[in-house]
Every structure is written in C-alpha cells, then in structure tokens.
C-alpha cells in the first residue's frame with residue numbers, strides 16, 4: 001500500500017451550520033465512494049495528527065494563530081468573514097487538516113509512501129499568512145510545503161492547484177520563495193477577486209473565462225503548466241485538489257468533466273515520475289456537488305495509485 005488516505009474524525013466536527021456548502025457530508029461522500037468502488041481495500045488509512053505550533057508558524061504569524069484561537073465560539077457559530085463560519089470543533093479540525101499534510105510529507109519523504117491524499121476540511125488555499133477567508137483558516141498545503149522545505153532540504157517543490165478559485169493564500173505565502181513553483185488555473189474574474197499577477201519562473205497563473213470547458217482547461221495545463229514543471233524538475237509535487245470546476249458543481253461557471261480531472265491527475269503523475277520519484281501529496285480543497293466530488297476524488301486517488 002504505497003498510497004494513503006489521511007484524514008481524522010475531528011474534520012467532521014467543523015460545523016459550518018445549516019445550508020453551508022462546505023460541510024462534513026463532503027468527506028462522508030468521498031469515503032462512501034471508496035467503499036462502493038473497493039478502493040478502501042487497497043488504500044492505507046492514516047489518522048491525521050494535530051499540527052504543531054512550530055509547523056503553523058512557518059507560514060502564519062503568531063497573531064494569526066492567536067486571532068483564530070480567540071475567535072472560536074464556545075457554542076453556536078461565529079464568522080471570520082461572510083463565508084467562513086467557525087464553531088467549537090473548528091480549531092481541532094483545522095489543526096488536523098494542516099497536520100495531515102505534515103504527516104503526508106513525513107511518510108512520503110521517509111519512503112513509507114509514494115503518495116497521499118489528504119481528505120480534510122476546512123480547506124486551505126484561500127488562507128493568507130494573516131487572513132482566514134473563503135472557508136479556510138490555515139493554508140494546509142503551504143504548511144506542508146514549508147515543512148518539507150525546512151525538514152528535508154528540498155530545493156524544488158511544485159504546488160499545482162486546479163480548484164476553480166484562485167489559491168490566493170498559497171500565492172501570497174510563497175510569493176518570495178524561489179524553491180516553490182506554484183501553478184494554478186482558476187475562473188477569472190471570480191472569487192477571491194485577487195489581482196492577476198504576472199507570471200514568473202515561480203508562478204504560473206492561468207485564468208480561465210467563465211465559459212471555459214475541457215478544451216480551455218487542458219490547453220492551460222498543456223501550454224503553461226507542463227513546460228514550466230518540466231523545466232523546474234520538482235523533487236516533490238503537491239496538489240491543491242479542488243473539484244468545484246466540475247460542470248455539475250454550481251460553485252462556478254467553468255464546466256469540466258470527470259474525464260478532465262482524470263486527465264490532469266495523469267499529467268501530474270507523469271511530472272512526478274520524471275523528477276520526483278513519483279512523490280505526490282494531494283490535498284482536498286473545494287468540490288461541493290457530492291456525487292461528482294466523490295467520483296472524481298475516487299478516480300484521482302486511483303490515478304495516484306496507478307490503478308486507473
């Protein structure tokens with residue numbers, strides 16, 4: 001079992017209240033699909049640890065941690081922004097979500113695993129160093145990538161983000177980090193309405209129009225991501241895996257299919273096989289239509305495992 005599914009029951013206790021699209025049913029749907037498809041028999045299940053303060057502080061200042069800790073209500077709900085609801089279980093969920101990526105890094109870099117999928121919530125890629133937003137408290141993937149840089153002396157890490165929303169948090173956190181290449185596609189103009197920055201050797205942002213479908217998405221990856229990734233030769237590949245660009249998901253206008261998500265996972269595996277000894281750490285971001293989310297995550301994980 002060279003691929004793990006890393007999660008924790010605490011991630012279900014992040015209660016966002018009635019009617020919120022980012023709810024615990026997302027994880028139940030994914031895990032039910034693993035059982036229905038038989039993937040549960042071949043996946044290794046790993047409990048996500050709590051992230052340590054030291055690990056969080058690599059990407060978030062102490063004031064951000066203190067503000068989140070202080071904002072958690074003793075009962076009921078509170079909001080960090082109009083979209084970002086917190087409740088008594090949210091802090092442990094967020095610590096597990098960030099901790100899952102750290103654990104994945106240790107298992108993959110230690111040679112115990114080739115790849116991992118972190119099925120966690122709250123998601124992370126909108127959380128900037130000092131700002132929780134867009135359902136995200138801490139930038140889980142950034143915490144993991146910073147841990148990999150600090151602990152394993154890596155020179156080149158790629159983070160690819162195919163969530164339909166721009167990963168503004170990851171971009172901001174690593175804007176001056178030459179050891180990270182951040183490749184993203186996202187609907188534009190659209191939430192989070194961050195300004196489009198010019199591409200650099202360490203940042204490949206490919207905006208997609210609201211009308212984009214398979215052809216535009218695949219061209220963005222083929223023409224922009226892949227040449228940059230092939231040149232960069234990452235030693236470890238992270239994936240901000242959001243499935244909200246699916247045509248069945250009403251969180252965006254972009255209309256991708258199951259086949260597109262499989263296709264991009266296959267391209268990511270090819271890149272990882274070229275220069276990163278196949279090492280991939282994929283982390284759940286968005287994806288709110290439960291049927292397409294569950295199917296696409298199942299296929300994504302199968303591609304990571306070489307089963308699809």
Ligand SMILES: [Zn+2]
Pocket residue numbers: 163164165242244285286287
């Ligand atoms: Zn999203």
